[in-house]
Amino acid sequence: xxxxxxxxxxxxxxxxxxxxxxxxxxxxxxxxxxxxxxxxxxxxxxxxxxxxxxxxxxxxxxxxxxxxxxxxxxxxxxxxxxxxxxxxxxxxxxxxxxxxxxxxxxxxxxxxxxxxxxxxxxxxxxxxxxxxxxxxxxxx
Numbered sequence: 001x002x003x004x005x006x007x008x009x010x011x012x013x014x015x016x017x018x019x020x021x022x023x024x025x026x027x028x029x030x031x032x033x034x035x036x037x038x039x040x041x042x043x044x045x046x047x048x049x050x051x052x053x054x055x056x057x058x059x060x061x062x063x064x065x066x067x068x069x070x071x072x073x074x075x076x077x078x079x080x081x082x083x084x085x086x087x088x089x090x091x092x093x094x095x096x097x098x099x100x101x102x103x104x105x106x107x108x109x110x111x112x113x114x115x116x117x118x119x120x121x122x123x124x125x126x127x128x129x130x131x132x133x134x135x136x137x138x139x140x
Contacts, residue, residue, distance in 0.1 A: 029138035032112025034080070036120035036130030037062060037105070044103035046074035055100050058118035062105035066112050073101045077140040080115070082123040084134040091133065095123045098140060112137065 044062075047053035054060055061080075063073040077100050082091035097119055105114040111132060115123075124133050 029079070029136040031083070032064075032066060032135055032137055033110065033132050034061070034082075034113050034115050034120070034135045035108075035111050035132045036117055036124075037114040038117060038130075041103070041116065045071065046102050046104075053102050058116055059097050059099045059122070060102045061099045061113040061115045061119060062103035063101045064104075064112045064114070065106045065109055067101070068104050068106050071104070073104075076101045078113075078137045079140055080113075080119075080123065080135050080137045082133045083136050085124060085128055086131060087125075087127055090125050090128045092123055092125065097122050 041054065041060075042051060043049050044053065061078070063069075063076075067073050067076075077098055079096055079098050081096040085091050099113075099115065099119050101113075105111060108114060112135065117130070120130060123135075
């Protein structure tokens with residue numbers, strides 16, 4: 001027979017429920033794929049030759065068919081992180097970036113988005129050579 005008070009059991013159960021709720025909240029995004037694309041970045045499907053379209057930190061992407069939505073994705077911000085790559089250690093652990101959609105990559109049906117070289121380099125290692133990575137992404 002337990003010698004612990006009912007309050008102790010309630011505290012333990014409450015603590016366990018809190019931990020479970022925190023773990024369940026770690027992932028909210030969709031899963032997709034990304035690769036890198038190289039300059040020249042203009043013209044874009046969203047803004048033509050207007051170079052002021054690009055975020056000053058060069059964290060931008062071209063949207064694949066999955067998120068392009070006939071151009072409605074232009075200017076949309078996404079939080080993106082690498083979750084796996086073909087090469088072990090290919091993702092930069094804990095790295096997440098906020099990117100803006102400035103172009104389309106609909107012709108490239110194999111990826112959800114094509115990241116600028118700068119954006120790609122912030123979440124994936126150079127050893128991948130811009131290859132396809134698995135990402136988690138969430139609209140901001």
